[in-house]
């Protein structure tokens with residue numbers, strides 16, 4: 552029996568009866584741009600993240616983009632972030648001409664090695680973007696301390712980590728801005744693209760809302776240059792329907808992680824993921840193992856041949872991407888990111904996964920490494 556990396560059809564089947572009448576109602580109204588559903592979602596997601604304000608936007612990439620715009624970051628400015636993340640984290644920095652400055656990761660959490668941040672700060676540094684990769688928080692104590700010392704804003708890339716906690720506090724509201732993605736594969740996914748920025752400062756929140764709608768306030772009066780970063784009412788409705796289930800889906804992911812930890816215990820050549828003590832709520836957007844001895848690719852291939860989905864996030868760290876060649880980085884600059892790119896493999900962890908399926912995945916890995 553084949554096991555996909557992600558099966559969204561089961562989740563849809565569980566909410567279909569609730570969702571479809573609401574969608575019909577919205578279609579009957581023909582009110583698709585922003586409106587009360589987007590506002591309701593903003594209030595509820597702000598609450599889930601322990602933040603004061605939220606601004607619904609068109610994607611997680613645009614959430615990062617608009618936070619950088621709100622800080623006025625552009626040409627000549629540097630932004631410190633991780634080279635081991637989805638492209639959008641650094642792509643957003645470049646979009647209006649700023650430069651990403653990379654700091655290597657901690658090999659246990661795959662998040663910024665906070666001890667290396669201060670050494671990268673120059674008089675052009677304008678922000679720090681920690682990423683909470685795979686659903687585990689970065690060491691925010693260290694990030695916030697360095698940021699405070701240098702008066703830098705912190706933009707959390709919480710796209711994979713809605714509901715995750717650092718020292719008992721929810722991510723996305725720990726820094727100045729928290730960016731969320733509602734891409735379908737995230738823990739809370741919509742039916743297409745969507746995102747949100749969480750923010751505690753009322754003036755910053757107001758600026759985000761103006762920027763998201765062409766810098767317009769009031770209508771046809773433009774004091775700022777923004778663009779169209781709006782979240783659709785249709786997506787907000789899908790997300791409002793799913794939100795009450797987020798906690799139970801997260802718990803199912805955590806249970807899957809515990810089962811895999813047990814099932815993969817003692818398998819030679821496999822390292823199961825570790826949760827740092829400060830990461831008090833890991834939400835497991837991904838369950839990522841390391842496969843030692845140069846055997847990652849053969850296990851990946853072997854699983855595929857058995858009909859088991861797995862994925863490599865991310866095979867090429869950002870400092871080695873073709874489009875960033877002009878930044879002047881070389882192989883060897885960030886050894887932990889490069890090693891993670893060669894050794895890691897993400898296994899199916901979606902909430903509806905059955906114990907039999909987890910056992911089959913673990914058994915297949917055992918056999919492939921025997």
Ligand SMILES: *Cc1c(COP(=O)(O)O)cnc(C)c1O
Pocket residue numbers: 610611612613636637639640682708710711732733734744745746
């Ligand atoms: C998904 C993701 C993004 C981008 O979100 P989109 O909604 O796909 O634009 C940014 N950063 C990280 C770490 C992500 O996982």
